[in-house]
Amino acid sequence: MSDKLSIAIIGGGPAGLTAAVILQRRGFNVTLFEGESADSARSQGGSLDLHADSGQEALRRAGLLGQFIKIARYEDQESRMLNYRTGEVEGDMIAPEGEMDKPEIDRGELKKLLLSGLLAETIVWGHKLHHLDSGLNGKHVLTFSNGRRFEADVIIGADGAWSRVRAYLTAERPIYTGITFFEGWIDHPSGRISDIAGKGTAFSFGGAQALITQRNGGGRICVYAALKRDIDFLDQQIACCGMTAFVRDSYRGWASSLQSIVNATGDYVRRPIYSLPMDFDWVARPGITLIGDAAHLMPPVGVGVNLAMLDATDVALALCEAAHPLNELRNAQTIIMERAHDIMPGAISGFQNWFSEKESPEMRGWGGGSSSCQEKR
Structure with missing residues (x-):
């Protein structure tokens, strides 16, 4: 069954791209729709640190870890506190020698790395999702703001904080x-x-x-x-x-x-x-799931991209390796939400404590x- 699945990914950030690389390398028919007109349409934001057990592990599963190691900035892992009144260093938070394995990479460079693992025709630029509906025979029909329609067996919502896919599964909105x-x-x-x-x-x-x-x-x-x-x-x-x-x-x-x-x-x-609320969840619908900020938007405390890329591998590998992939997709959704529920309370309260x-x-x-x-x- 899995060989016949048509998969649409909504959103071309690190999560969506990671899922697309894994699925395409396993022979799936996958199409990624991105609202931006091109990969250089806007500033990609600041630097990201990829953790060994999550972001780097996701790249390993995608077959891109070796390339990442060549371009990652291991020299920029220091972290320290400055007194706001004096500007003096109050204390550093540098990990002990041998434990600094969260190298930095500019978000734009990470995106280029992931794009290098995909066929150019995999990504359809300039397509913002307008509506999602279930069609015949369990297929899902995507309608984009430019009028294009697309049908797929599986929809992966990787479309960020204001996810249109999420809106199809729940009325809950970010606060x-x-x-x-x-x-x-x-x-x-x-x-x-x-x-x-x-x-x-x-x-x-x-x-x-x-x-x-x-x-x-x-x-x-x-x-x-x-x-x-x-x-x-x-x-x-x-x-x-x-x-x-x-x-x-x-x-x-x-x-x-x-x-x-x-x-x-x-x-x-x-x-x-x-x-999103720390106990956020959504009503499961066959063949539709969320990853990254679409699934568990939380304040920027250093875990977001790592969690998103790990989500992507959970979903992609569930579809790749299972005899009954849609059942395994539901299991992957449970893993994603349980992991988020463990992390979100500390992330939300810690951010407010700042x-x-x-x-x-x-x-x-x-x-x-x-x-x-x-x-x-």
Whole structure:
């Protein structure tokens, strides 16, 4: 039966691409639909660390681990904390020697690696899912916003936070966490800024604000200015001051060295952080499943892409290796949800703790900054 299955994957991120590589290499008829017009249509975001037991394991199953090892940045695994008042290093979180096996790779480079494992015709660009319905003989019919229709036996929803496939299985929608990241880039950091960022990721927490710098390939630094603010309030302040001015002003009172990072960044991209409930589940329908953020959207605490790629291998291998693949697909769904239920409570609460107003021995220097934009209200 499995040799005759037609499989459609919705979403061309790491999860969807990983599933497509495994399925295609096992001889399946798989088509991946991506809403973006091309792989270079937009910025791919910051660096990712792939863990040995999840992200790297997924690449091994996809036959791409050796290529990953050649391009991964093992030198950028350091992680440390900076005091938001002084800018001084408070403590490092570098793993003991021999345990640093979470090498970094730029998201765009990971995507290129996965694309290299697929036939070019596997991916259909510029196709946003509009509607999904069940047709005759258990087939599922996909209708895209451009009017195209496609029929498949199996639908894998890898279409992220606002998954259209998820909407077919449940009415549950992501909830705003109360925190918004403003992403910016420093393409040519000064020596001073480069030293602050270090060889990896540097965190600084100040109550309702946080600042995260992340080393990327080519010496570039990704900056995340994170603010715990209501969406309506952000709308008002950005309309009043402009996004860049508002973000910079939000860090007035922080250490001058950290302000220099915020000020060196060009245009910011606003990224409100959403999450599904920690006990989220969906009603199973034969031949339809979810992976990655579509299945368990949670705050960005360093596990998302690894979990998504592991989901992809669970689903793909269930379809590949089983005598009754649709039954095994349901079993894979159970594994995915049980794993997510183990991780999500800690991810959600831990993320909120980053923005706690209370000081703690682990994250000293928490407090709050003022903003002249706020004072203009």
